[in-house]
Amino acid sequence: MVNNTKVYLEVVKQLREMITNDGLETGDKIPSERELSERLNFGRSSIREALRALELLGLIETRRGEGTFIRDFRGNHLVQLLSTFILQDEKAKRDVFETKNFIEMDCLRLAIHKIDDQSIENLKKWVNQQGIIDDNDFFYQIVEIADNHLFARIWSILKDYYYSFGSSKMIYSRENYLSLLEALAEKNESKLLTAYNGLRNLSVFNDKY
Structure with missing residues (x-):
């Protein structure tokens, strides 16, 4: 069981793996909070915190009324930065x-x-x-x-x-x-x-x- 201080970092890691495994590209829409919660088996609050972290790092963007989309996920140097933290x-x-x-x-x-x-x-x-x-x-x-x-x-x-x-x-x-x-x-x-x-x-x- 992941402790509270590590929960959203584990969610971020699994989100990255999901994006890679699903073959999602820059500009693609990612699943909703509810769908991610069900798929990754984490609470909505942890999913939301992970999405905020990714958005702050410039890896995703939320468009009002449309959803959340990938921003230059593969090419952005911040992916390497985030990976370093997770490792x-x-x-x-x-x-x-x-x-x-x-x-x-x-x-x-x-x-x-x-x-x-x-x-x-x-x-x-x-x-x-x-x-x-x-x-x-x-x-x-x-x-x-x-x-x-x-x-x-x-x-x-x-x-x-x-x-x-x-x-x-x-x-x-x-x-x-x-x-x-x-x-x-x-x-x-x-x-x-x-x-x-x-x-x-x-x-x-x-x-x-």
Whole structure:
């Protein structure tokens, strides 16, 4: 049985195999969510998440009122990228982690200009109330405040890819999160990035990953 963090990656893999086995070409229509759910024996929500991932990578497109179609599936270099992720290549794992970090930093930069005092106070209260702080929950809130839909989609997918490799969740210091929030409150980008580097311990990144 595939665990929850790997479900939609397994669906993506089976979708690719189905497209290849059925001989579907660029421009061809793929089956509906319901049909895919029945054929691949996965729930509709998992099928939908897999289709979103493929659409984000530019491999399929949804046309309102018409359905979902293949976009340059065989020739697109992103197929190789996706294949690398699914094969759980060690370099892909490192690349995913680094890219996730960059997106988090960009979301923090955006949040400087969009966060208000009440949101900062709410986040501080949330951090102080947690026994063990869930890093994903913290940055989900930051990504929401950044209010960039594409960043949010990419971050969510990269996060799931990273943990699908079997990586354990890191536990970070409460003080690190509070330092990030202080920098946001001061709207000090330099201090913010220093705090983020401290959180992720990026100075020893090469030794740990």
